[in-house]
Amino acid sequence: MSKALVSVIIPTLNADTMIDALLTRLEHQHRVPDEIIVIDSSSNDNTVLKVRQHSEVKLLSIRRKDFNHGGTRDYALRKSQGDFILFLTQDALPKDEYYIDRILAPFDDPKVALVYGRQVPKEDAHAAERLVREYTYGAKSFAITQNVVSRLGIKAFRATDVCAAYRRTAYLAVGGFEDDVLTNEDMFIAAKFLSAHWTIVYEATAEVIHSHNFTFRQQYKRNYIQGIEIEKHRDILGGSHLMSEGLSMVTYTMRRLLKQGKVRELGRFIIDCGFRYAGNRKGRFDAQHEMKRNS
Template sequence: MRTMQPPVAVREVHLDHLQGDLIGLEGYQHALLVFRMHGGVVGQAWAEVHAGCISAAVLRDKARACAWPIWSQMVDRAERRPERPSATVVVCTRDRPDDMRRCLPGLAQLAAAGHDVLVVDNKPKSDATAQLVRAYPQIRYIREDRPGLDHARNCGLRHARGAVVAFTDDDAIVDAGWLDALLVNFDDPCVALVTGITMPLELETEAQLWFETTNGFHRGFVRRVFDAATTNPLGAGQIGAGVNMAIRRSALREIGLFDEALDGGSASLSGGDQEFFYRVLARGFRAVYEPAALVWHRHRREWESLERTIYGYGVGLYAWWTRALLVEQEWRVLRLASSWFVRWHLRNLVRSLLHRPNAMPFHLAWAECRGVFQGPGAYLRARQIAREAAAQLQRVGEIV
């Protein structure tokens, strides 16, 4: 295949009723095919576009790789029980009304189906989001004035009414069967966390294409179960990401809330979800990755904002590992962090300096590396700030 150039089309292909050629792809040279069957995502493939069309023969050929996930998901479905726990859907947002506008219709459908849906507006500069949500009376709106994604998530957890709290981001769109696919997995009382599959909403720019082909969010097309006996809790990143997750509320008594010194809005920039996943496993619960629970995520369009994101990943990872060492006394972190630095960050940096094929662009590798060194310090600073904020809140509470 020729080297892919953006824009790349993203198209769903339904294998339940596969008919004819895929058309309407004018202006694209490549497409990412997302294969679906019985509601689940069973595979993906990159394909060349000829004259705005991908032929049925190519589709059939590419779909062959889906055989195993189809079988595996069929077996999973045969074991499902009909009961579902009650759920609250929480979306945390901050001054992104354009994203929110795309996200809300999917949420409104969930609300119409009788689920509790909650938008947490995190220290907004304007009331644009509030106005948007007002158009959907069945969706609850809550304002959280302490800045930070984990403050917003905790606020969502506190105001949730369902037994399970499902989270997604404002820059994501949920699939029709998303919530149900997540909830199915809570029939095991030991499961405290379920994550789903996240596919790109669009691949229009170079930055988006690079992110999807190298980092991406999806963790395969076969259901996986994690627990501390089989997975090192410190490698919790492989379970999924905060953009698509559901948490059993009753387990929070043991697991605790999200650490407010982590993730967007704090000095640590990211890592709040990963650190929470770590505690899920370390406290003896199970986590499930469910490829039938799909959300579409709009990746960062510009290199600048992508660079900030990647830098944030570097900071966040080493920030939450610092927390694991200091708060949880996880001595294994020392070995893991040093070996990960050499085998991943340093290697990426060297490969991009040597212009190796498929190497990370240098500015990104360098950004991530810088992040790594900022991580521990950033966490300590963020922790101090979070403590002061909590103390201040307490003082205000005493006065009021």
């Protein structure tokens, strides 16, 4: 591992309020990456200027209309040199200087293809958002293999490129991300890894600060796109559905909000879940009709 090359890839769009802090944190890691690549989707703010202030960072630029979550990351990965490739989003800040050491540690097992880290909410995160992160990204690390997929269902594929690391040879062996996938590229490649008998690890000690306070409209749109892609990839996911896992998360969050006496936040969360559900159902419905037309 000490001789292995490590690349970090960060897709950006109008990230000028975040990118300098992120690049600085990466440059001061205990295990400094051998290569940092920013792939920018034609930002119209000062993102490119701030990236260029970090002389060792490689900058790639694409047209905004050409961005998608799978193909863009795949393009950048194939331009990289690393034996291990770490993806971060522009708004995910490693919590400390040992993030890279910790997310790389599970690769000592040659069967591990993908490691993803823990998301700790920002200080301004709504109470419900904090609980959702707490439910989704717990304090205990674990490994996932093909043997547990039938028991875990959709949870087995819960990986996230907000903060993830890939073994290059494994990534290439399963064909990488799809070129035209709109979202959940991390979930779909996780399914491919498990099908090919690789191991996925959730490493809870590798922490980034990351959360969102989405509006209802943003939540609907996000879940609509997810619904489309998950419906299109039902075969890869083995027919697993989000519904049971979603209900478990909702129940956990509602109970905790009630226990904390946050009634107003509970009401907002219930409405938020309605928009999530409606978006997901509409996305799945539209995907089904599109697939029937094309069959």
